[in-house]
Amino acid sequence: MSQFPEKSATVTGSSRSTGSITLEDVAKLAGVSPITVSRVINYPEKVAQKTIDKVQQAIERTGYVPNMLAGGLASSRSMLVAAIVPSIENSIFAETIQHFSDRLWEAGYQVLLGVSGYPAIREDALLSAILSRRPDAIFLTGIEHSADSRRKLLAAKIPLVETWDISPSPLDIIVGFSHIKVGQAVADYLIGKGYRNIGMVTADDQRAAVRRHGFLSALARHGITNVPVSLVQAPTNLRQGRSGLSKLLDGGFGSGAIFCSSDILAQGVLAEAQSRKLSIPGELAIMGFADQKFAAHTFPTLSTVRIDRVAIGVKAAEALLARIQGQTDLERVVDVGFEIIERETT
Amino acid sequence: MSQFPEKSATVTGSSRSTGSITLEDVAKLAGVSPITVSRVINYPEKVAQKTIDKVQQAIERTGYVPNMLAGGLASSRSMLVAAIVPSIENSIFAETIQHFSDRLWEAGYQVLLGVSGYPAIREDALLSAILSRRPDAIFLTGIEHSADSRRKLLAAKIPLVETWDISPSPLDIIVGFSHIKVGQAVADYLIGKGYRNIGMVTADDQRAAVRRHGFLSALARHGITNVPVSLVQAPTNLRQGRSGLSKLLDGGFGSGAIFCSSDILAQGVLAEAQSRKLSIPGELAIMGFADQKFAAHTFPTLSTVRIDRVAIGVKAAEALLARIQGQTDLERVVDVGFEIIERETT
DNA sequence: CTGAAAGCGCTAACAC
DNA sequence: GTGTTAGCGCTTTCAG
Numbered sequence: 001m002s003q004f005p006e007k008s009a010t011v012t013g014s015s016r017s018t019g020s021i022t023l024e025d026v027a028k029l030a031g032v033s034p035i036t037v038s039r040v041i042n043y044p045e046k047v048a049q050k051t052i053d054k055v056q057q058a059i060e061r062t063g064y065v066p067n068m069l070a071g072g073l074a075s076s077r078s079m080l081v082a083a084i085v086p087s088i089e090n091s092i093f094a095e096t097i098q099h100f101s102d103r104l105w106e107a108g109y110q111v112l113l114g115v116s117g118y119p120a121i122r123e124d125a126l127l128s129a130i131l132s133r134r135p136d137a138i139f140l141t142g143i144e145h146s147a148d149s150r151r152k153l154l155a156a157k158i159p160l161v162e163t164w165d166i167s168p169s170p171l172d173i174i175v176g177f178s179h180i181k182v183g184q185a186v187a188d189y190l191i192g193k194g195y196r197n198i199g200m201v202t203a204d205d206q207r208a209a210v211r212r213h214g215f216l217s218a219l220a221r222h223g224i225t226n227v228p229v230s231l232v233q234a235p236t237n238l239r240q241g242r243s244g245l246s247k248l249l250d251g252g253f254g255s256g257a258i259f260c261s262s263d264i265l266a267q268g269v270l271a272e273a274q275s276r277k278l279s280i281p282g283e284l285a286i287m288g289f290a291d292q293k294f295a296a297h298t299f300p301t302l303s304t305v306r307i308d309r310v311a312i313g314v315k316a317a318e319a320l321l322a323r324i325q326g327q328t329d330l331e332r333v334v335d336v337g338f339e340i341i342e343r344e345t346t
Numbered sequence: 347m348s349q350f351p352e353k354s355a356t357v358t359g360s361s362r363s364t365g366s367i368t369l370e371d372v373a374k375l376a377g378v379s380p381i382t383v384s385r386v387i388n389y390p391e392k393v394a395q396k397t398i399d400k401v402q403q404a405i406e407r408t409g410y411v412p413n414m415l416a417g418g419l420a421s422s423r424s425m426l427v428a429a430i431v432p433s434i435e436n437s438i439f440a441e442t443i444q445h446f447s448d449r450l451w452e453a454g455y456q457v458l459l460g461v462s463g464y465p466a467i468r469e470d471a472l473l474s475a476i477l478s479r480r481p482d483a484i485f486l487t488g489i490e491h492s493a494d495s496r497r498k499l500l501a502a503k504i505p506l507v508e509t510w511d512i513s514p515s516p517l518d519i520i521v522g523f524s525h526i527k528v529g530q531a532v533a534d535y536l537i538g539k540g541y542r543n544i545g546m547v548t549a550d551d552q553r554a555a556v557r558r559h560g561f562l563s564a565l566a567r568h569g570i571t572n573v574p575v576s577l578v579q580a581p582t583n584l585r586q587g588r589s590g591l592s593k594l595l596d597g598g599f600g601s602g603a604i605f606c607s608s609d610i611l612a613q614g615v616l617a618e619a620q621s622r623k624l625s626i627p628g629e630l631a632i633m634g635f636a637d638q639k640f641a642a643h644t645f646p647t648l649s650t651v652r653i654d655r656v657a658i659g660v661k662a663a664e665a666l667l668a669r670i671q672g673q674t675d676l677e678r679v680v681d682v683g684f685e686i687i688e689r690e691t692t
Numbered sequence: 693c694t695g696a697a698a699g700c701g702c703t704a705a706c707a708c
Numbered sequence: 709g710t711g712t713t714a715g716c717g718c719t720t721t722c723a724g
Contacts (some may be wrong), residue, residue: 016704018422019503022717033695038719046588048693063501068478069419070717076364080479094435100462110475115444115460129456132414133426149540155409157365239704274620362720368701379711394709416701419716497708 024339030058041066066110072134081320082130083139084114084123086205087235090264092290092309096163099313100139103220107321109136116141118205118234124148131156137320143167143174144206150225161316165207165333173319175312175334179207182305183214183339184285190257191222195285197256198227201244201265203234208261211289213257228253236261241268242275249276253282263304269325306339357417367410376404387412418480427666428476430460430469431488433553433581436610437533438636439487442509445659446485453667455482462581464488471493477502483666489513489520490552505669507662511553512681519665521658521680525553528651528684532633534651535686539570539622541631543602545571547590547611549580554607561605574599582607587614588621594623601629609637609650647674652685 021321027034039047040055047055058064061191072078081104085093095188102109108187112133114126127149130138137159142326145153153160153171161174167174185201190198198219202208219227228251230244245258255278260266266288315334322330373380378397383484385393386401393401401578404410414558418424429449431439447457458479460472477482483505491499499506499517506518513520523559536544550556557577565573574597576590590611591604599625606612616626624630661680668676 016715018716034717035696035719036694039694043718044694051693063497063499065474065477065502067419067480067717069415069424069480070700071719073413073415073419074717075720076700076719088434089438089440090670092434092442094437098435110458110460112456114456115447128411132412133456134413136414145694151409152411156411169355265723362699364700368703369703380701381703381712382710385710388703392709397709413701416716417703421699421719422701422703422716 018142020067021062022067022206025064026055026058026064029062030055032214035257037132038118049144050195059182072157076134079109079283080133080135080138081109081139082112082114082133082135084116084126084130085141086116086120088113088115088120089235089238091235091305092165092262096316097312099138099310101313103314103317104321106240107317109137109321110211120146124152124219127152136324137161139163139316139320140171144171144243145171145272151232158322161320163312167334168331169335172325173330173332173334174318175316175319175336177307177336177338178209182289183216184218185232185258186211186305187218187222189287190259191219193257193285194223195253196224196256198224199240199248199253199258200227201248201258201269202229202231203232203236203265204231206314208234209235211261232265236265238268239272241265241270242272243268245269245272252340257285257287259289261289263288266304303340303342308336311336353366366413367408368413369410372401372404372408374408375408394447402418422480424482425455426458426479426481427455427483427485428458428460428479428481430462430472430476430611431487432462432464432466434459434461435581436583437581438608438653441657442659442662443485445656446663447659449660449663450667453663455667457485466492470498473498477689484671485509485662485666486517488553489516506665507666509658511528512679514679516678517569519662519676519678519680521662521665521671521682523653523682523684525556525559528561528635529557530564531684531686532557532605532651533564533568535564536605537570538629539603539631541602541603542570544570545594545599545602545604546573546575546606546627547587547594547604547615548575548577548607549582549611550577552579554580557607578611581672582594582611584610584614584617587611587616589614590617591615592619603631603633603636607635609634612650649686649688654682657682 020175023034024035027037030037032055036047036051037055040052041227044052055122068079083097083100085097088094097113104111112130112135114130116123116126133290135158138153140160140162141164143162143165151172162174163176165176166178200212200215216227228248230241230247232244241260241264258269262268266286269286273280273284280286290305290307315336319330319334369380369383373383376383378401382397386398390398416424428528429446431437431443434440442617443459445684450457458481461468462472470492477498481504484499486506486508487510489508489511497519499658508516508520509522511522512524541624546561547560548554562573572596578586578590578594587606587610604615606615612632615632619626619630626632636651636653661682665676
């Protein structure tokens, strides 16, 4: 038997009809014109209550589901907002996207998620695919885009928000924080705590690299130049943390402090340290980054850099909504900052 | 070529035009008809190479981006597949979705992700929103859907795949495994290892509950009925693991084995055990579930139940693609099974 | 407050 | 191989 029966006896009978219920079907049943049904759905305040009731009933009777392909085409408003992130597995971006998505949902928008990978392997193709859906706005991760991407993005003439980084010259709006300042702040913090023997386990992605440079140059200013670095590939995982610390220790790193480019790496480092019976933070102090929910409140031995991931999502959503509604005088650079969370004692 | 007089009056500037480049613009520049441009994009094998070249050039010159709202409306193929998952934060579903999405991308489809929450708080509204985009197929998590959802899903008359569970009577296709068998297998495994003092730290979601019942009833068959259970709310996190174990220990649970409903819980339990200086697995054996990448290979003290999350994603994608292409004789129930991974020694 | 007409940008179906 | 015609299902515009 066929899973998708062709519709048999149809009244409208046009050969290309898909068989699903349309605005017109609802309109006929309610005894009004299609446009009135459309108004009941989109602008109920412009329709008499009596009419609304009739139409609502017809909608329920028929099980009508609007076709937003048609609606979007006709109105040039797809009610779709695209978001591009590097990864969703074990990802610090998940929470941001969740809140971004929740905020937009309240305003009637849906989020189309695109995962670009580390590095953004098929970024251009992904962007084209996304733009072909005619989103009303776009959320981007980071500030590095290929020349081709920038061109396409600007040509789309829709509101754009770059996130998780900061820049004086965003494409449109930017919501994030300075990675170079994070690196510097962590360096100053560790120096202030008296650490002089300092190492890194860090991913090789663009933003982690900026933090690394900030970190190393700040340390250098304090005369600390011999900083062993274990580079791992994003997206990071626990095992890389373990092997990262192993490499440092095997390379002669004694006691001191380790700055990790993610909390999951920090936790891997912690696991390795524990299995080697190192005392934390006595012999080894560990700093993570950005995933405070994951680490700081659970493993009191880990300090970390807190990023307000919810704020990034919510502020990005609100900025885009304002832009969509035509607001022109909004802040284009929103720095959400960061905070060093100290959890060195049990 | 024939000209519509009323069109030639307004050169390009019809009042409703969105201003973006259309198939017609490309066609004019290439000196062909719009349908030929369409064919170059969708069925290049039906067009002469010479024409393809001309059109490709015109596409590049103009920076044309197809409008899939229009294309989908005209062809009744949106090239969109929807996926509904309970959560993406710290989620075991992320990897499945990633592979599902990758496989569909290769076939020219994009995935529209919907997050339903624990419990599926706005499931019906989410489903309606998704269906309004006219996806060509849908990926669902679990087998529990509201009556309203079932109706809508079936009315959509598109291929459906339920995942992460198993059932003899799927809506359409199902790719997963038996949670009750997982519970039973873990019980048998622990009994076989000689454990008699057994506890649980488990989430309250539907599938975890089924595993719990399988586990408890299998233990009961072995005469073990006094099993303390610490229930936590999904989605689970490390802290819940810590506090879950605390509750069990404070409630008088001595040494023995703990079955956790996720690996992240297991790791939280491990953290709490370590901070209490319990020897693992000597005094406390810990079993997790489903996130082997996260735990088993990293913390040799944790055993877990391996689920082939990649297979779920890939097989779900392939089943849907086969259905979309009209294949009718495919397996509707695909059991990917599970495997107990033993990691009790350091 | 409601409706008629005219597309949005694309593709199916059928010519040639 | 390529073009013409006629919509897909909705919303805009303008009229009443």
